[in-house]
Amino acid sequence: MRHVFQVRIGPVGFRIGSDWRAPIAQLEALYAAYPKPVDGVPDFTVRLFAARSWRRVVRPAVMIGGDYVLPEAAPLPLAQGLLAAEMGMNLQMALGQRHFLLLHAAVVERDGQALILTGVSGAGKSTLAALLSLRGWRLMGDEFALLDPATGLLHAFPRLVSLKNASVATVAAEVPVDRLGPVLEGTPKGTIRHLVPDAAALAGMDVPARPALILFPSFGYESATRDVAQSEVFVRLTQASTNYVAMGERGFDALTGLVQGVPARAIDYPDTDGAIALVEAAWAAR
Amino acid sequence: MGRALDGWLLAQTLRDPGGTVALGAEAWTALLAIARAEQMIGTLAWRLNGLTVPPSVAHILADARASAEQGRVAALWEAEAARRVLVPLGVRVVLLKGTAFVAAGLHAGQGRSIGDLDILVPRAALDAVEAALLEAGWEWVKPDPYDDAYYRQWMHELPPLIHRDRDRMIDVHHTILPLTARITPDAGALLADAVELKPGLWALSPNDMLAHAAAHLFADGDLAGGMRNLWDVHCLIAEFGTDGLAGRAAQHGLSREVGRALRLAAALYGEGARLTPADRLYLRRLTARDGWGRATRPFTRMAFYIRSHWLRMPPAMLARHLWTKWRKG
Amino acid sequence: MDDSRGDIVYRMARPETLKITHLDSFTAVFHRASGITHLVTSPVPEILAALGEAGMRRVDLMARLSVDYLLGDADEAALDARLDELVAAGLVAVA
Structure with missing residues (x-):
């Protein structure tokens, strides 16, 4: 994907990809002091993407995807892209976590x-x-x-x-x-x-x-x-x-x-x- | 492995797990995402079991094996629950797909993700089976009269039922393709040659399992889940060979589909095969994933989607079906 | 139907198939074959204990429960219903 951010939170590594720069820039700033995933291999992938390519620019709406998804997850406006990323990470944990x-x-x-x-x-x-x-x-x-x-x-x-x-x-x-x-x-x-x-x-x-x-x-x-x-x-x-x-x-x-x-x-x-x-x-x- | 990060990475890893020594962090990340998207992370985890992989990967794969094991337990219990309810009817209850593989202890079942419980019963017993399941706590998933009539008239299964306590779905089939498909497999032969696993629970004969996998892949869908389906085919052939398969496929009218399944499985997971141009198109579509697990090559996908609808339903029926859907918005 | 049940011997599922933990007045039972947790209360633990691995018929179970646990007011229909549930859940097997 165009913009990528990786982070480790406790024992769990994440990779977040985004069609837009803004949510990634916010994640980089707020998670600046966090480590990266062990071995560079994250546990989970989150994707923030536009439903149609033109929706990247026109009334951009952020769809939340990843390794594990809920079909009913509604998109969020781009201004809330940071929240979309956090929701996507939570969703991977809620649906995909099997160690803890x-x-x-x-x-x-x-x-x-x-x-x-x-x-x-x-x-x-x-x-x-x-x-x-x-x-x-x-x-x-x-x-x-x-x-x-x-x-x-x-x-x-x-x-x-x-x-x-x-x-x-x-x-x-x-x-x-x-x-x-x-x-x-x-x-x-x-x-x-x-x-x-x-x-x-x-x-x-x-x-x-x-x-x-x-x-x-x-x-x-x-x-x-x-x-x-x-x-x-x-x-x-x-x-x-x-x-x-x-x-x-x-x-x-x-x-x-x-x-x-x-x-x-x-x-x-x-x-x-x-x-x-x-x-x-x-x-x-x- | 200098492979592109697409479905081929998963296929090549399943074929030759030792090749993963060459994978870097980016390729591992892609491999895990693709395996999850294809619902094959458990299969991959078992295939790589015992090999030296980076610690983070080992951790993820161990969790995937544990998760697949829990899925296996739940699937077998669901089969047992259905067996108890249906045994008194005295009909053959034939497990299909993943549940059959794990119940029979087949290699194809190792780590396999299993969703609903799929069973095959004689068409004449359908009403009795339905009544027994409803009596025992299964309920209709969607009380929609149009969909219901559609299922009953044209599909090869009852509308899906869900158990009210265990929240698990059961799909009751009376053949392995919709009645609207042009091919009509010999459902009587499927039942007659089934193999009893335990009292009241049966599985298709190995050749019928292969015929079913092929039918499911090419005549009954948009190829979604195709990589997993072909892994099933690959494992079944490795375990049982192909003696008598050609004759059986012909009996079901599935010679073309079975032949193609064998070629594609060999191309992905085996020793390779002499491919037709159409085979190459299928492979292109089957492996259409990127390193993020996303489906790629949307045009190929759309073509296949339309194709799968045409295969299932004669044209006028499709128009009626879509019209009813559009009307309902 | 009741008559045909008279001779059936019920027994507790084999101990290695269950994991039982007591939580105050409840008992948490993990059933390995299904992966399902059952949180049960009286008279279920008593029924499981009484049946044991040897098992017994319904009438004997009723007699045992009324002696051991003073469940004298438990009527047969209720006991039947509990037993059926336990069989369906896999916690009790029909020998």
Whole structure:
């Protein structure tokens, strides 16, 4: 393809090809400090392309393709090409990842131990992960937890943090502007702005961590914490995994091992300050 | 290997896995993308098993083998589920394509990606089979009266059914080509000469497997999945030879298709063959991928697409079919 | 149909075909032949334990369950339904 960018995020290498220069230039800038795929052979290919050759220039719409595709994936305007690239990379992970059990979750680490934040979209896991990374935690990822069935360890996948809507301002207030991507208005998910993970996240991207606590955050309620039964954790995590079935017995072993070995709590929080306090308290009591 | 980065890279690697020592990062990347696009990454992974490859590649191939194994388990269970439901009917349930290969432990099944469960049953048993499957938890995928009538009147299979718990599709065939195709294979002979794998589950005889692969490739589609299909052919011939194949192909009216499948499989994966100009056109189309896994040579593709529709349906019927589709927008 | 079932011997699927993990009041069962995970609760684990590898007829199973687990209120129709599901899932085999 005309424009190409390669990057390694934790254990996963990507090749992104594009009919347009702009998304590649943005990726180059935001992923400047990241390494390249091991041996120069990426795990996954993403393609950003025009449905018809003339659509490269006329009302350009970015189609998302790659090794693994969803037929219903709708194109995005070129101004959101960076988001298209990120969605394409996520799609490869969601559909193609077979080495790690993939959980839709944010992960942060402290003292070599990992905290998993999971739950439905909108529970603010990206925001929480970003804020925790500004308060002494190492960001391991805001989208996917990579659980290695062979070791029970979590591997980091610190892609760009995807901040949405209100959390853009919340986080932007605390970080230098050179760690922020362009403001993407009017995307299917509202306003999106990407945050480059900090130096600690990048320096530690090859350092796995043992899971120590699972939290299910819910935004919009009075502060509360409750234990979650193992069977409920198991069901919720199978629902939060895109490849649990495809992983077969390795997935079963990894997930039952995680559920039996790690405590889980649900936390309700009214605002981000409350959330941080609840997370710290749950961590101390784990 | 000084090859262009297209389908030939995959074919040559499957033919001679040792040749990969010469591959650089770009060629490896292309090979993996092409193999995925052709749904042959599991086949490639098994073919390269045990060879020294770059660590990143070894990692990807190991995952592909594990994934194919999981696919094999799921496919065999789906066959078992159908067997349990259909055994009481007392008819032969013949597994087709990938599921048959893995159930019979054939080389063609090693690492093969398997989608839906395809079975062949006697046409007279179709209603009973349909009723038994519906009773046991399979449901229609699309409740569209036009498509349904079309399938029932002209196709060689029931409209697809999906199991409500396991989310897996089953395609129930009563022959191996649509009734609208000009060729009408001898469905009775397919069933009569099938081989029992376990009580209630059968597979086509090796020569019929080859006839089916050829029919599927040239008379029943736009050549999509052709590289995989021809790998099946290559493996079946390596395992069973071609004794009696010519006579069997003639019996089904598939001599031309089987002959071409043998030549193309030999050209891609075997010792080569004396090719006709048309064969070369087929090969050009079959290997039309670039290093990004994209289909290339769109004009060749379009020609084949139109051709495949004409083959399946006499012209007036095609017009009616398209008209109904257009009307529905 | 019920009459013909009377003599059928049911047994648990061979232990090497299953992987069983207890999660509080539930039991997660991985069925190797299908790759499917079943999350089950009482009386399924009790049924599997009672049948064991030796297996037993339906009436004997009912008797055993009422003695061992005080499942006295389990009616036969419900038990039949559970057994059929377990057979369909591959967790119980018909000997």
